[in-house]
Amino acid sequence: MRRTMHKAGLSIVLAGIVLLGSAASQWVGDRLFAQQDGKAPITMDKAFPNSNKCKRCHERVFEEWETSPLSRSIHSPAFRAALDAFLESPAGKDKALCFRCHAPHVREFPDKVQFFIDQAKSGDPQMDGVACSQCHLIKHVDRTKQPPEPKYEPAGSKTLYGPYKDFAQNLAHQSMELGLFHKSDLCLNCHQAVPSGGNLGKTNDLLGNWDQSKAIKAGKECQSCHMPEQTGESANGEKKRTVANHTFPGRIGKLRQEAAKLDIETKIEGDKTTVTVKVQSLVPHNLPTFTFPTPKDTRTFDVEATLSYAPISGPPPFLQRIEAESSKGSSDPVFQPIDIVKKIENIPIVKQP
Ligand code: HEC
Ligand code: HEC
Ligand code: HEC
Ligand code: HEC
Ligand code: HEC
Secondary structure (H helix, E strand, O other): OHHHOOOOOOOOOOOOOOOOOOOOOOOOOOOOOOOOOOOOOOOHHHHOOOHHHHHOOOHHHHHHHHHOHHHHOOOOHHHHHHHHHHHHOHHHHOOOOOHHHHOHHHHOOHHHHHHHHHHHHHOOOOOOOOOHHHHHOEEEEEOOOOOOEEEEOOOOOOEEEEOOOOOOOOOOOEEEEOHHHHOOHHHHHHHOEOOHHHOOOOOOEOOOOHHHOHHHHOOOOHHHHHOOEEEEEOOOOOOEEEEEOOOOOOOOOHHHHHOEEEEEEEEEEOOEEEEEEEEEEOOOOOOOOOOOOOOOOOOOEEEEEEEEEOOOOOOHHHHHHHHHHOOOHHHOHHHOOEEEEEEEEEEOOOOOO
16 A cells, blocks of 8 residues: 555766775775765765665665665655654653654754754655664664664664675775674664663563564574575675565565464354354564554454355356356356355464463
8 A cells, every 4th residue: 555655766876986906805985975074074875875876786775675664664654654653742842753764864863853853844855764774884783772773883884784794895885794784683783672761652672572482492583584585786786696685575475474373263052153253473682573653552463254155056067067158157146155244353363372
């Protein structure tokens, strides 16, 4: 539904690459990051380059990320509505709160918070929320904090952290392997819990007892399900290798179909038939993980039960015969179920450890 919105492209054309010296391994000055030229305070654009600049060389990754909910983290209609409500509430004095996860570079530029608010409210921000730099400049996650906090290098780092030790050199940035990128810790600073100050719904705990689950104990990190491995180019024209899917499958994508198992049992006693539907969560954390927007009666899962006359059935030749006899062919009403009664029930489902 609302996932069809397109991120407005900021058409920044990268200035031509200036080759200084001959050693390819040496840092050479593209304009991705700031030049270290003395005292001028570093701007937000230079400290956290816009994803459009990464797109030039990382087209595959960019296109995947662009379809993910992350690319709309500060301008989905739900976020803008919830942000408005929050800012008008007493807790709204802490204006940066929402952006600490929805556009985490606010942590490094706290005095720019009004700009973040204006960008979100515009509905068509030029600024990124949770994009390439916001993740790939995280050097460390401090899990002693509740919720855990991402630590960036002091503004002005030119190194992008990632999963590879054997990266190809490039002219725009330095690369460095960081184990954090294979670990749930990277995700936890935004996904573990929402601070209580915000009064953001029924529970502050987004994931529940995830670390006690079988999957996690068996060594599965968030990435193994939500950034599944695939083969492709990591940067345009580089050799194919194992890469990570950046569409962040969750409510969007096939992963959803692995969320739960339904078991149906039927017992007939006189004129009463009891149908028991068992819903088993297959997810190693709470499902759903969150209760936004905030009102107490926020719905969770709908279970829909329909009693209907089943369509005609029988051996294929019999059915083909009917199809041939009918002027409507396979769309003859006899092939459709006919509803008798229907009921929709909203049920909260919480994963039990
Ligand atoms: C600690 C990190 C954190 C903070 C702080 C935070 N959020 Fe979020 N928010 C998330 C995460 C993570 C998701 C995705 C949740 C999921 O799918 O489990 C999310 C999802 C949402 C959604 C649903 C998005 C959609 O488009 O459907 C809304 C709305 C939202 N947040 C609003 C807010 C508002 C308003 C604030 C500030 C009062 C806020 N959040 C503060 C982490 C945070
Ligand atoms: C001039 C082209 C170019 C630009 C612009 C560029 N990159 Fe890269 N990047 C590369 C190449 C080439 C590699 C190596 C890929 C490989 O080894 O397969 C790479 C590797 C990476 C890696 C992996 C590092 C590792 O050690 O695991 C990350 C992360 C990354 N880039 C992020 C970014 C981000 C974020 C931006 C934008 C701020 C960006 N890149 C802009 C060319 C570029
Ligand atoms: C800087 C904060 C931040 C970090 C770090 C982060 N996320 Fe998120 N994530 C968000 C926010 C905010 C949203 C909600 C965006 C929206 O819907 O508006 C989100 C949404 C998602 C969704 C989509 C959920 C849905 O409802 O479909 C998935 C899946 C996800 N993140 C997985 C991850 C994984 C895996 C990692 C670690 C590799 C990670 N995230 C790291 C902030 C973050
Ligand atoms: C929510 C955090 C997050 C965001 C946003 C994000 N990445 Fe990544 N990225 C990761 C993680 C984690 C990995 C390593 C996954 C693994 O190997 O398990 C990764 C891997 C990579 C790699 C190496 C593997 C590959 O798939 O090519 C590159 C290059 C990269 N990211 C570039 C980007 C660019 C460019 C963007 C923006 C368009 C981006 N990333 C957005 C977290 C993120
Ligand atoms: C074994 C696979 C697996 C692992 C590991 C895993 N998840 Fe999930 N997760 C799922 C499945 C399946 C769903 C259901 C898909 C859906 O409907 O969003 C899901 C749903 C989600 C959602 C969207 C839920 C919602 O209510 O909208 C978020 C956000 C999420 N997971 C984050 C995480 C984070 C963060 C971690 C790491 C701590 C993690 N997951 C680990 C399988 C996994």
